[in-house]
Amino acid sequence: MIGSRGVGSNYGGIERVLDELCPRLGRLGHQVDVYGDPGAVFEDHGGVRAIGASSFGGKHFETLSRSLNALARAMGRYDVIHLHAVGPGILSAATHLFGQRSLVTIHGLDQKRDKWSATARACLTLAERALVANADQITVVSEPLRRYFIERYDVAASLIPNGMPRKTPAAPGAFLASFGLEPGGYVLFASRLTPEKGCHDLIAAFDALPQGTRLVVAGSSGEPDYLAALRAAADPAKVVFVGHRSGHELAELFSNAKLFVLPSYVEGMSMALLEALAYKVPALVTDIPENRVVVREHGFYVQPRDPAGLADALARLLESPDALGAARAALDSLDRPDWDAVAQRYDRLYRTPPRRPFAVAPPQQVGAR
Template structure:
């Protein structure tokens, strides 16, 4: 079987959850004997690969503009992929679905993974949101199968379009533990000595609520904010300005590799205040490291949580502050929640099982 992966930015990369999913899923598919080609968007910032862990990599032209990047890259990726006659064309995210009509026109098998309801995300303007919603409707019309990452989004597609979808969650790998070496050298951080937010810095992640809550706390425990704002520059500048006025906030920028492993390994608590999610990869990863997590109570987070994390009311900085102060006073509870969370995610969100379920979708006709 030959599969084309289309719609992500680049792999290997951690620029977003889509990229983490495409990389891990493709790697597992290759291990099971499936040929996988991934169509990366051309970028001067990304190392060029022809092959990565058995995945063939093809670069496609795009434009470096937020509102055009995905659609231009997907158009050229689709044209390139159609010349190679794949068994499955697997598209990721709603924007790239605007091109589904092309493989559908040639009677190709099209599978789509909806990583979230992208048109709801605050970083997009009215026109971009409308185009993303159109992409969603094209998925409903042209995809042979639609994979969703949460039961909440599955219900949304059924209620809105009467369209059946297949629930297959994201996966997570076993934690890669590291001692606090780089983070101590670079930021003065020690084991269990900081709070961690690790995600893209975009409005829907709700980081401004966390900063407001932290500002109102009487604590000397540093708050580490790890992530970049390449696709939401105005919001990133706003966050920077907020942080400049508050002691003990450390902004690391984008992290990956050893620095990422160290930040997860040594955090006291992981916090995710998002207002919109598909299925948060960073939350799964924090749980896999055995970390106590405090997350907003949106349905997509609650679906992962299942009583293994602490929650607060989404969009409520006061409730976040109260829950933060409370959990910081309960070390035994933090340890117990972290241990249970780790056991749960490694059992329920196993990449091998998720890959097998995806292959079944590819094969079912």
């Protein structure tokens, strides 16, 4: 596995995917080596090893430089090199050149994220075209992503969605008390603090609401200026920043939230959203295809980049306990594959010979049809 900060880091969505997936692959008989940040700690769970790979160059080159380092050490040693995300997917050009079988999983269209400059987006678009031309297999985590690759490149990627985790609710305890939080007395945002997640819109919406229910912001940011701007815009009487949380502390936050809000502009398939639904927390999300395929009719929607509309929706829901209760009860009928089923689908894919070459149509021809 190449392209993440590694198992045990719990940094973002891809890392949480690997934390769920890799031990299950180990139990299915695979030896899984995950190259990532040397500081990530992960115990061997039945055939999973965390291998440190150094990086350099800040946010624009950190993941790619770590992936290059990992690939140099991994080439020729494995039955399959599994690359994660668009940027690292460009390395499939090297695996193809040297006859190393590769699989690339697309977790989202990274070039659409606001944090990247025009140059970075152009590079990510180049990486996308390279992986389409060179990867032996491509998987995507959502139906909108599958359609994107068909319509843009005439490539039939395999759809393997992220699994619904199994969660046991946690009673309110010392962690909530340390922030003065009451069960059912707060709205939760839990995600990486990057512009495309829309946390600034949520803070602006909360500033327009009267005092009452609080907003809890859980997550870390690799962009200090953005985090500083969020803190400067937030009313400390309404908004509580709790930083990056995991384990029992995160379970407490999810289990006792009144509502989960994800005002993102771009997604692949949000692990935080899946986790909220697993805890039976009603969700208010932006009406983008990647969120709709997860929540379907079991939640509430707002338009992206609309703080005023978000404030209106929050005001209505926070004053409608019956609507929230009905949404919570409806989540019992939400049927999604769990991680055991997801691992079994990857197991079958690894054991299936790749079907190359892909039928690739140039982007301009596909767009013209």
